[in-house]
Amino acid sequence: MAESESGQDKTEDPTEKKKTDAREKGEIVRSKELNTLAIMLAGSSALLIFGGALAQDLMELMRQNFSLSREVILDQRSMSTYLMSSGLSALLAIQPIMITLVLAAFLGPISLGGWLFAASSLAPKFSRMNPLAGLKRMFSVKALVELLKAFAKFLIVLIVALTVLSSDIDDLMRIGHEPMEMAIIHCLQVVGWSTLWMSCGLLAIAAVDVPVQLWEGHKKLLMTKQEVRDEHKDQEGRPEVKQRIRQLQREMSQRRMMAAIxxxxxxxxxxxxxxxxxxxxxxxxxxxxxxxxxxxxxxxxxxxxxxxxxxxxxxxxxxxxxxxxxxxxxxxxxxxxxxxxxxxxxxxxxxxxxxxxxxxxxxxxxxxxxxxxxxxxxx
Missing domain, CATH: 3.40.1690.10 (secretion proteins EscU)
Known part of the structure; x- marks a missing residue:
């Protein structure tokens, strides 16, 4: 159970105002594991979908660059032109995969917590430059949890990778006996499927991390009963202020009424x-x-x-x-x-x-x- 600076237990659910204020400060729930999972799944899926076309474009680019005439090679202006053309062709070839990765990097974070741009989050916080506070964060319970998550992620990815590679050992051996073009396409397929299965291995980490982040975010916003009462008082206003406002409203209403007679x-x-x-x-x-x-x-x-x-x-x-x-x-x-x-x-x-x-x-x-x-x- 969380405890406030005053010693009171934070047992009350956060009010809507508390949630709104936290959101304006940029304090929303995010999961790095969910973001990593989204990018890995999108990248491996894009590699499987666009990998064949990518291999064809890259092979065509290699043919063009390895079949230059002697005159072109000795001409510096021609070489710069070929370099620019080759770079543009390579960018166009990887464009579908890059667009997919950018969309995943954008949609992954907002899938939990929604879209938010808080200018206050960009402001420098000098308290984070305190070495003592930094050491405290390094040896905190949260840092230990992050370390355990990283180790668990490493073990899961390692186990899945060894399993996938051991099952694909025959395909890997056949690649050495295939023609160049077929071998490149085959390599991209093996890499794509291997990455996809390793990405699926991160589902277990994300499935645990998302509820934990939601729980920690809710726990951080918990309030004491006194905080709820103070907030309610601030929203409703002080009795003497409300009485004065009502008095002014009655006076204005009476003036309008008398003017209409x-x-x-x-x-x-x-x-x-x-x-x-x-x-x-x-x-x-x-x-x-x-x-x-x-x-x-x-x-x-x-x-x-x-x-x-x-x-x-x-x-x-x-x-x-x-x-x-x-x-x-x-x-x-x-x-x-x-x-x-x-x-x-x-x-x-x-x-x-x-x-x-x-x-x-x-x-x-x-x-x-x-x-x-x-x-x-x-x-």
Missing amino acids: PEADVVITNPTHYAVALKYDPDKGSAPVLLAKGSDFLALKIREIAVANEVLLLESPALARSIYYSTELEQEIPGGLYLAVAQVLAYVYQIRQYKAGKGKRPDPLKDDLPIPPDLRRDS
Whole structure:
């Protein structure tokens, strides 16, 4: 069980933030044995697939370079031209194998831990230049494990190589009696298969190393209970900071709410304890929207702003309480209040017509508006 500097046991699984921070620092799980296995398997497979074409190209290159005329040999400019041409031909011949090896060297590491480029990993670490720290790493348990892995890898590859070579002894003897071209192709096949079988021998090492690396990576990220609590506190924020943020958010919300009151069609009051401001836009065809609401002192401010901006005040205690408790700011009123609010808006329209001299004064709106029982709030 891992232990922290404070003496507490690291028993808690790493949090997502811990994993993210470690990844940003370049601390991810890697397996050198898996990378070696990928490169060896890719190289031997490419040699078996492209070995025949490679042998033909190299033999053709040798024929051209060993059949030069005397004039070409004595001409320095011609020799440089032949040298450049031969080098280009050799590069083109080994290109498929080289591309395969490059892809394996790229895909092998990212198969465990994924792709990552961390600039912090490139920064020099002067602590690694400390001779005492270097000696400590050399004689650590991890160094001993790496030594044992290297020795086990050597034994496995040696056993597989001896087994493969002993089984191919007849092919090796026949190569000496074959024509040159056939012997070269045969040699490449033997080398390819031998390398492939020796690469497969590394599967056992990689199969052990990958779980060990995953376990060590997880163990390194383990946290104490105090570290988890501290991280949670940092993420959530201090209580006084959160309280201040909520206070500022409420103040900003109230300022936006007060600024929207002049656009309201009507302010429905309790008459003193509650006040709600509604607006209906017939062009949008949606339900009326709650622009502002408040109780007690805030309700008084809403009424004052409404009077100052000539917004109609309407007393309907039951409807004011229902809207206050059932609707959030800038949201449409619930469907159960459509009929009651429609009667209010119709009354507001009649009042406007009357003030414009286009109709008679409407009768006062009754307080027995149709409010469903589930939306009704008693005083």
